Amino acid sequence: MSNIDISVNGWTWQDRLFPYLKKCNERTNYYWHEDAFQPVSCYSTALIKLVPTDWGPPTFEIDGIKMLPTAKISPYTNAQNKVSLIQPAGKVILDTCGGLGYFAAWCVQGGAKKILSFEKNPDVFWLRSLNPWSPIVDDVLHLTLGSVDELIVSLADGSVDAILHDPPRFGIAGELFSQVFYDQLARVLRRKSKLFHYTGSPNKLTSGRNVPNEVSKRLQHAGFITELNGDGVLAVKR
Numbered sequence: 001m002s003n004i005d006i007s008v009n010g011w012t013w014q015d016r017l018f019p020y021l022k023k024c025n026e027r028t029n030y031y032w033h034e035d036a037f038q039p040v041s042c043y044s045t046a047l048i049k050l051v052p053t054d055w056g057p058p059t060f061e062i063d064g065i066k067m068l069p070t071a072k073i074s075p076y077t078n079a080q081n082k083v084s085l086i087q088p089a090g091k092v093i094l095d096t097c098g099g100l101g102y103f104a105a106w107c108v109q110g111g112a113k114k115i116l117s118f119e120k121n122p123d124v125f126w127l128r129s130l131n132p133w134s135p136i137v138d139d140v141l142h143l144t145l146g147s148v149d150e151l152i153v154s155l156a157d158g159s160v161d162a163i164l165h166d167p168p169r170f171g172i173a174g175e176l177f178s179q180v181f182y183d184q185l186a187r188v189l190r191r192k193s194k195l196f197h198y199t200g201s202p203n204k205l206t207s208g209r210n211v212p213n214e215v216s217k218r219l220q221h222a223g224f225i226t227e228l229n230g231d232g233v234l235a236v237k238r
Contacts, residue, residue, distance in 0.1 A: 026052070028049065028051070029050040029052055029130075031130050040130050040131075042123050044122070047061075047064070048061070048121070048123045048124065049061055049127075050127050050130065053070045053074065053075065054070075056076070056133075057075055057102070058075075058100075058131060059075050059100075060100060062172075065168075065169075065172075067099060068102070069200075075100075076102050079102035082166075082198065083103055083110060083164065084106075085196045085229065085234055086162040086163070086164060086194045086195070087110075087194070088111065088112040089110055089111040090111060090112070090113050091113055092113055092159065092160045093112050093114070093116065093161065093164065094152075094155070094162070094189075095115055095116065096148045096165045096166070096176070096185075097165070097168070097176070098119035100128055100133070101117070101128055101135045101141075103166060104143075105135040107164075108135055112140065114142065115140060115141045115142065116142050117142065117144065118143075118144050118151060119144075119145065120148070122145060125145060148176070149178075149181050152181075152184045153184065158187075158189070160193070161193050162189075163188075163194075163195040163196070164195075165196065165198065167198070169200060177211075177214075177215060179221060179222070182219055185222065186222040186224065186237055190237070192236060193236070193237055194235070195219075196229070196232055196233070196234050196235075199212045199232050212228055212233060216228065216233050219235045223238050224236060224238065
């Protein structure tokens with residue numbers, strides 16, 4: 001690990017002097033680009049940005065909506081807790097919505113045989129390239145640009161040993177909560193294997209619906225035994 005030297009004119013890392021930012025937004029991560037610090041944010045179809053947290057590992061936002069929980073736990077540690085539910089060692093794992101890759105990172109550390117990860121937003125790919133907590137794509141981690149609800153049909157029946165499903169909220173990606181998609185998850189998963197589905201904890205008094213229970217019912221219809229687990233649903237294929 002390289003040391004950082006602080007001086008009046010800036011700070012030096014790996015024999016290179018970097019200036020202090022004249023203006024720094026506390027809710028923004030920056031990177032060095034074209035001899036200046038630039039925000040890690042971009043706008044194609046939506047404003048996407050990497051956002052610092054008190055825990056160290058960042059989260060990210062799409063049009064101001066935070067994609068990972070950060071209030072009570074590090075998003076990285078939260079991913080570790082979820083991955084432990086499916087016991088990744090030696091398994092082929094389907095990671096449906098790759099995001100910053102925190103699920104995949106813990107699958108790699110947990111000794112997964114192969115991770116098939118899908119992410120449909122190219123701007124999120126860019127965020128991953130600048131985030132030191134995002135895992136490297138290699139022979140174990142296979143990252144595909146595309147929507148998993150469209151590409152899952154290319155996976156063979158019973159070809160994965162576990163599934164991690166961490167979709168955006170229902171109002172943004174309703175297709176990833178559909179019966180058709182859950183039937184596909186059941187098709188590619190081996191019998192007696194586990195799936196963890198993050199649902200969050202939407203307020204049913206304001207939203208008028210109980211998303212975790214709706215998810216459980218659809219998964220049961222697809223052939224799973226389900227139980228509510230924290231902020232999601234843990235399911236086992238019959």
